[in-house]
Amino acid sequence: MGERLPGNEGAVDAPLRLLHLEDDPNDAELVRSSLDADGLACEVRLVSTRETFLEALQKERIDLILSDFALPTFDGLSALKIKQEKAPDLPFIIVSGTLGEEAAIDSLRCGATDYVLKHRLTRLGPAVRRALGESRERRERQQLEVQLRQAQKMEAVGRLAGGVAHDFNNLLNVIMGYGELLLERLAEDDPSRSKIVEIRSAAERAASLTRQLLAFSRNQVIQPRILDLNVLLAEMEKMLRRLIGEDVELSTRRPQGLDRVKADPGQIEQILMNLVVNARDAMPDGGKLAIEVANVDLDDAFVRSHPGSRPGRFVIIEVSDSGMGMDAEVQSHIFEPFFTTKEAGKGTGLGLATVYGIVKQNDGYIEVESAPGRGATFRVYLPRVEAPAEKARPEATGEPPRGTETILVVEDEPVVRGLIQEILTEYGYTVLVAGDVDEAEQACERHPGTIHLLMTDVVLPKANGREVAIRVARQRPEVKVLYTSGYTDSTVVRQGIMERGAAFLQKPFPLTTLARKVREVLDAPQAVLQ
Numbered sequence: 001m002g003e004r005l006p007g008n009e010g011a012v013d014a015p016l017r018l019l020h021l022e023d024d025p026n027d028a029e030l031v032r033s034s035l036d037a038d039g040l041a042c043e044v045r046l047v048s049t050r051e052t053f054l055e056a057l058q059k060e061r062i063d064l065i066l067s068d069f070a071l072p073t074f075d076g077l078s079a080l081k082i083k084q085e086k087a088p089d090l091p092f093i094i095v096s097g098t099l100g101e102e103a104a105i106d107s108l109r110c111g112a113t114d115y116v117l118k119h120r121l122t123r124l125g126p127a128v129r130r131a132l133g134e135s136r137e138r139r140e141r142q143q144l145e146v147q148l149r150q151a152q153k154m155e156a157v158g159r160l161a162g163g164v165a166h167d168f169n170n171l172l173n174v175i176m177g178y179g180e181l182l183l184e185r186l187a188e189d190d191p192s193r194s195k196i197v198e199i200r201s202a203a204e205r206a207a208s209l210t211r212q213l214l215a216f217s218r219n220q221v222i223q224p225r226i227l228d229l230n231v232l233l234a235e236m237e238k239m240l241r242r243l244i245g246e247d248v249e250l251s252t253r254r255p256q257g258l259d260r261v262k263a264d265p266g267q268i269e270q271i272l273m274n275l276v277v278n279a280r281d282a283m284p285d286g287g288k289l290a291i292e293v294a295n296v297d298l299d300d301a302f303v304r305s306h307p308g309s310r311p312g313r314f315v316i317i318e319v320s321d322s323g324m325g326m327d328a329e330v331q332s333h334i335f336e337p338f339f340t341t342k343e344a345g346k347g348t349g350l351g352l353a354t355v356y357g358i359v360k361q362n363d364g365y366i367e368v369e370s371a372p373g374r375g376a377t378f379r380v381y382l383p384r385v386e387a388p389a390e391k392a393r394p395e396a397t398g399e400p401p402r403g404t405e406t407i408l409v410v411e412d413e414p415v416v417r418g419l420i421q422e423i424l425t426e427y428g429y430t431v432l433v434a435g436d437v438d439e440a441e442q443a444c445e446r447h448p449g450t451i452h453l454l455m456t457d458v459v460l461p462k463a464n465g466r467e468v469a470i471r472v473a474r475q476r477p478e479v480k481v482l483y484t485s486g487y488t489d490s491t492v493v494r495q496g497i498m499e500r501g502a503a504f505l506q507k508p509f510p511l512t513t514l515a516r517k518v519r520e521v522l523d524a525p526q527a528v529l530q
Contacts, residue, residue, distance in 0.1 A: 015041040016132075019056050021067040021079050022095075023048040027118060031066060031095060038125025050074045050082075057086050064131060069096035069103065077110060084111050089138060091131035095124065143307045165210040166459070169486030170413050172210065173508035175203040177419040180511045181426075207508050210486075224262050224362075228389040229293045229315060230254040232268055240276050240291075247286030248279075259295050259384040261315050267358045268317075274351040275319040275378050282323025282376060292318045295384065298365075309365040314381040321377075326370040334368065355380070400515035402428040405452035405522055408443055408479075410434045410468050412460050416507075420455070420514070427515050437463040437471055444475040451476045453522055458485035482521045484509075502527065 018035075022028045028046050035042050045060060047053045048071060056062070065083060069076040076094050083092050094107050094115035104115050113131040116124045179200040186193050233254055241250055261268075272291070279289050296316045303309050326334070335356035359366045359380055370376035407429050411417040414435070421431045432447055434440040437460065444451060454472050458465040469481045486507045503521045505514065 015043045017063045018042050018044045019062045019065045020046050023071045034121040034124050064091045066095050091135045166486035168210045169507040172207050174415045224264050225390040226260050226387045230258050244280045249288045251290045253292040261382040262385045263362050271355050274355050279321035287322040290320045313384040317380040319378045322375045325372045325374045400512045401519045406430040407453045408432045410440045410456040437468045453480050455482045
């Protein structure tokens with residue numbers, strides 16, 4: 001059994017792959033014996049000329065180079081220069097019979113990791129270990145630097161995406177809302193109905209895109225539950241089979257004893273849908289697709305080799321395909337929004353960005369393993385929880401209930417404010433409107449009767465939605481509160497609106513969803529503002 005490679009603790013023992021530049025077979029055997037005596041199992045490629053050295057360096061996988069300083073037709077410094085050009089991060093140790101102080105300094109200045117004299121080979125084993133350890137630390141540092149730059153870039157793009165989605169959701173709310181109002185008022189045989197249906201459908205598709213942007217930017221409002229991924233995957237399997245088509249063979253593995261995760265079920269469905277669609281598109285001529293869920297424990301050794309992960313107990317979702325695969329350059333960009341290798345019009349470039357955002361929002365980790373022509377495997381790690389799974393709430397159907405209560409709507413976008421006022425008025429409510437906190441307080445002062453519900457946007461000028469609720473409640477302590485927003489920004493997180501279990505409605509919302517949510521909040525016990 002050989003020594004484990006640095007940073008590979010817990011893995012199967014593997015011999016070190018050494019390239020040894022040496023023209024004396026006896027000296028080469030002494031070096032090999034010294035390494036063996038020190039417990040370092042090695043596979044050694046022995047070369048003695050420039051040509052064989054260069055060929056081995058270019059074609060073989062090497063962990064470390066040992067080099068004599070002076071050879072009949074070649075020398076160590078020349079070999080070191082080639083190494084610096086071809087493989088600058090590869091450790092390089094001079095092993096020489098006679099190496100003066102000036103030559104030693106020159107070799108170190110030119111990039112050698114260390115030097116060992118042949119009559120003191122007891123130093124060779126420790127020198128090799130130290131060189132490999134320093135090389136591993138450099139690689140880890142470089143990986144972390146790449147990870148940091150990527151995270152900073154993704155964070156900046158995420159903020160931009162979240163802001164764009166917020167503005168779009170306000171516009172889409174108006175388009176979808178007035179489209180629904182027009183459809184309700186037009187006769188079934190009106191020739192304009194089909195055009196309005198198309199407008200509404202286009203708005204719904206646009207809303208789907210903004211939801212993906214919000215998922216990527218981690219600004220999506222979520223309603224997490226304790227989930228059994230075995231059950232969720234079983235419920236989705238029939239739909240996934242229809243999605244991939246008959247020329248792709250789908251297999252799933254759902255082991256007994258799978259632990260639970262806490263996540264929004266809609267988000268987990270988004271993860272599976274996007275990964276499956278991505279796999280399907282990578283197999284245009286058909287192939288095999290496998291989905292597996294399992295419990296895994298990530299240890300410190302895994303974390304060291306997977307920047308961005310953390311140790312702990314997780315449930316893994318693994319999606320593997322036999323498709324065309326990806327090279328390293330493509331893999332470095334796949335989670336960026338709008339990046340796609342598909343033809344124009346074939347994809348938005350938001351699918352994997354959505355998966356990335358959801359995983360990060362749920363404190364998880366995602367990795368991909370792929371190579372050209374060898375398919376791809378995506379692994380999503382979600383934290384395990386010790387709790388029984390929760391049952392889903394049945395979706396409401398039928399005509400939404402009406403009401404006669406008074407509602408104060410605080411919304412800074414005039415068109416959105418007007419739309420909400422018109423919708424709620426049609427459902428029988430008395431509606432007061434305001435554009436900011438000052439107007440809201442003035443509305444409270446002017447209105448002589450009870451204000452039953454405050455419906456306020458989260459992001460407003462002068463004061464955020466929670467501050468509006470507190471100031472309105474000072475005048476109207478009986479008021480109930482419903483928050484709305486195109487996205488949850490740092491204000492929502494900082495004020496803890498969602499953590500306090502407050503009622504929330506994500507924009508854009510259908511008219512019936514708004515009516516049901518308003519009725520639900522009005523009929524619920526009053527929550528105490530904290």
